[in-house]
Amino acid sequence: MIPDTPHTPDTFDVSGVPAVLRVQDLVVAYGQHRAVDGVGFRIAPGESYAVVGESGCGKTTLARTVLGLLRPAAGEVALEGVRLDQARGRDLRALRQRVQIVFQNPFAALNPRMTVARLVDEPLRLAQPDLTAAARAEAVSALLTSVGLADRFLGRRPHELSGGQCQRVAIARALAMDPVLLVLDEPTSALDVSVQAQVLNLLADLRQHRGLAYLLISHDLGVVRRLADRIGVMRAGRLVEEGPTQQVLHEPAADYTRALIAAVPGRGRAALMGGPEAGDEAGSGAAGGPAPGDGARADPSAKPAPAPASGAAAVPASELSAPSSIGSSQ
């Protein structure tokens, strides 16, 4: 794991190791609307960075830009030191290969007419066109093994798999391109709790064994806690807070971060009714400027209530000492 060095997004190279991903002063606009508005961060090799935020905050736009699917209006995106935003044609395709994505809904991400073997073989042909059929078959089998799927799944199609198995296939496809960075866009939010745990454990193992870096997009702070070394909290196109996971979750600096943490259910009824009004803070606009598509902001019911100095302050003292989450309480 990479030690938490002081973070300076505008510095090219802090530790002597080029960043896997460096995003600087990034602006991505749809017409007049700046969906991403001056975002900067870097991801070191093997590091896992989570972008947390609600609908419309720009996190998906950010991910698409990092994948080279959207062109920024301003700013830089560099992969291993090479400017993705300036690359064209063959260079861009070669760079894109280094970043792969795992989508939220694995059923929608896999071609229903293909068998598991073909689904994993497809990217492998692109990544390594010189391999023989036999060598590819071996590689497909090895990739599936690495995501915990036995060879008996080779002939199956997506509808014959569970959600967790589909997501494993999607991960194997991403790994087939031998990326340095995996973009994980809500990778477990379509999965059941017990399956989610399996996939989270798998993702943690893969990172450790392959030295992969992750850009995790999520709204689930429990998932983020589990997978990320650092967190950037995004709101209305900007990063409102950034830091090591533990620090952001336990000593949040921004009101919006506190509101997000307070909105995690599972602390019991007293805490639910006693905590700060997260939505009100969401409506008060830390980053200013209205953003279309943001439900909390558009909600006229959001009253301008003064934000409490600390999210924890409004929670009864008894809740502070108790584990605030159901999973650790048994």
Added chain:
Amino acid sequence: MTLLTVEDLTIDFPRPGGRSGGATRPVRGVTLTVEPGQTLGVVGETGCGKTLTGLAVLGLLPPAAQARGSIRLDGRELLGAPPSQLRAVRGGAIAMVFQNPATAFDPVRPLRTQFERVIRRHRGGSREQARARAAELLAEVELHDTDRVLGSYPHQLSGGMLQRAMIALALSCEPRLVIADEATSALDVTVAQQVRRLLLRLQHAHGFGVLFVTHNLGEARDLCDRVAVLYAGEVVETGPVEDVFTAPAHPYTKALLAAVPTVDDDGAPLASLPGEVPADVLAVTGCVFANRCRQAADLCRSTPPPARTLPGGRSALCHFADPEVAA
């Protein structure tokens, strides 16, 4: 008197053509009760039967489904009741809040029309009276810009606003029971929290009972008085919510709670539940959870477990459910 009693509810989907092989039984012998003003959480994973149970109470099962058992509201039997009687109950004594408000409203009509229809259908009165009532209801769910909201089509409102409007519509005929199926799952986290608070406030003010169907254990803990944990179509554990969550008696409940990643956990690998629900639960001779259970013994593989009554109003469907071990 108990508000809602579901007793030994079993739902079959027979194979088309009348063949017996391949029939599915997604709900098997489910028994639940909701007391007036109380919230029962029905929690479980995909395919556990929680949504079908809710739909059965509303009489909204798909035509192919065959339900047996008993569903009583205030002592009156609903299962097998004539459609005219069910129409009077649906939207009246029993209201439903669906997961996705964007698809639950009619997309081609403004909200005003949809409120008028429901209110006049159940309570009669003029259009003006219905509109006044709609405005009153929206104010109650904290949508104060009532003219704009009522004049809007569903796509013009945010998810949080629509879900509030849906709750207002559900309350329009003063229901005794509200069935909420994943009512906050499609919402952003901070909006979901507002909706949970709203539900609790409204319940406090109106005293309706709630059947809260969710896969989110944290949400169940925040909203419910009691929970019923479903697995593969059966209630495997019931009890007061804090007791079940702090000292689960059934191995499935324990595994489920241990699998939730939390903000405070220590980073040790999550205790994931190995394996899957058996493809054909009707072919299982013993306990349906035995193939995934760490504590399974020979008895579990040969004999279906009885529903054991435990102290404190709890029960668990397990040969080895032991409140002392659990606590």
